[in-house]
Amino acid sequence: MTYRVLSLDGGGIRGLITAILMQRLSQQDGLQNWLAQVDLIAGASTGGLLALAIARGLDLQVIRDLYEQKGAEVFDDSWLDDVVDLGALIGAQYDIKNLGRELRRILGSTTLGELSKQVLIAAFDLDNEASDPTQRCWKPKLFHNIPGADNDDSWLAYEVGLYTAAAPTYFPTVDGFIDGGVYANNPSMCALAQTQDCRNTLRPPLGEVALFSLGTGISLTYIKGKALNWGYAQWARPLVSLMLDGVNGIADYQCKQILGKHYHRLAPVFPPGTAMEMDEVKRIPEMIEFARRVPLTAAADWLRQYWV
Numbered sequence: 001m002t003y004r005v006l007s008l009d010g011g012g013i014r015g016l017i018t019a020i021l022m023q024r025l026s027q028q029d030g031l032q033n034w035l036a037q038v039d040l041i042a043g044a045s046t047g048g049l050l051a052l053a054i055a056r057g058l059d060l061q062v063i064r065d066l067y068e069q070k071g072a073e074v075f076d077d078s079w080l081d082d083v084v085d086l087g088a089l090i091g092a093q094y095d096i097k098n099l100g101r102e103l104r105r106i107l108g109s110t111t112l113g114e115l116s117k118q119v120l121i122a123a124f125d126l127d128n129e130a131s132d133p134t135q136r137c138w139k140p141k142l143f144h145n146i147p148g149a150d151n152d153d154s155w156l157a158y159e160v161g162l163y164t165a166a167a168p169t170y171f172p173t174v175d176g177f178i179d180g181g182v183y184a185n186n187p188s189m190c191a192l193a194q195t196q197d198c199r200n201t202l203r204p205p206l207g208e209v210a211l212f213s214l215g216t217g218i219s220l221t222y223i224k225g226k227a228l229n230w231g232y233a234q235w236a237r238p239l240v241s242l243m244l245d246g247v248n249g250i251a252d253y254q255c256k257q258i259l260g261k262h263y264h265r266l267a268p269v270f271p272p273g274t275a276m277e278m279d280e281v282k283r284i285p286e287m288i289e290f291a292r293r294v295p296l297t298a299a300a301d302w303l304r305q306y307w308v
Helices: 010-025 046-055 061-076 079-084 095-107 157-166 186-197 234-248 248-262 281-293 298-305
Strands: 005-008 041-045 116-124 139-144 177-179 211-216 262-266
Touching: 005 010, 005 046, 010 046, 010 116, 010 281, 041 046, 041 234, 046 061, 046 095, 046 116, 046 157, 046 298, 061 095, 061 262, 061 281, 095 157, 095 211, 116 157, 116 186, 139 157, 139 186, 157 177, 177 262, 177 298, 186 248, 211 248, 211 298, 234 248
Parallel strands: 005 041, 005 211, 041 116, 211 262
Antiparallel strands: 116 139, 116 177
16 A cells, blocks of 8 residues: 655745646646645645645645735735845845735634645744753754644644744744755655654555655756855855755655655756745746746656556
């Protein structure tokens, strides 16, 4: 029996690309129900929002419309906000209230335990508030509703969505949490490890796991120079990109070595010279056109062989 895991990368507004790719795959011969067959959906940042929305039962077109119609509200940087935070020098670029309003609207008071699918959502806890000072520290946090001793069934889905979306410098922290993309922007390996957690009520044998990983578009980013004598000011924004984008390839390599043919990743690459930031809502038409042109033959063939 196959245990199907769908892993969704972070990437802000580029989650629209992921939504379109999933739509297109559902239109391929024999794959009309591939998404309904998923057992576990893992997500970080915008991938976490997609995971929660799918597990809540939202149609892909509804999810896509949210990106296209509400993206500008989520990434709304007013001139007054720029004055207050000195152009993001001493404050987050965007207010997270608009995103919170939309998440509450589509997810309501649903808890993780009430979702129709199992989910794994990556966030990062800035302070575990342990009473023992030798144990108090920051740490990764993987919210999930997998049956077992350590699940997070009682947490509200929209709150977990805010935690995973709170990307540093872009949004303020929420309840002490930030975007899990700082350690697992591609949460594939986290999902694979979670399937084998001894605290789970049921653990699928590793040989029965099929893992499909979806990216939000890769920008061919690089920094020229062999010896950069940079300090805080120069490294601040590049380090955010390194955290959110640079870790993707590691999880891809690890899953590929462990699962072999039972693993597939669809991570389209933007053309050289094209970089799409996670907040570039004005380039939504470009993202739509890009997603429409991504070749799907290999991914569709893999899904037919190992998924459906």
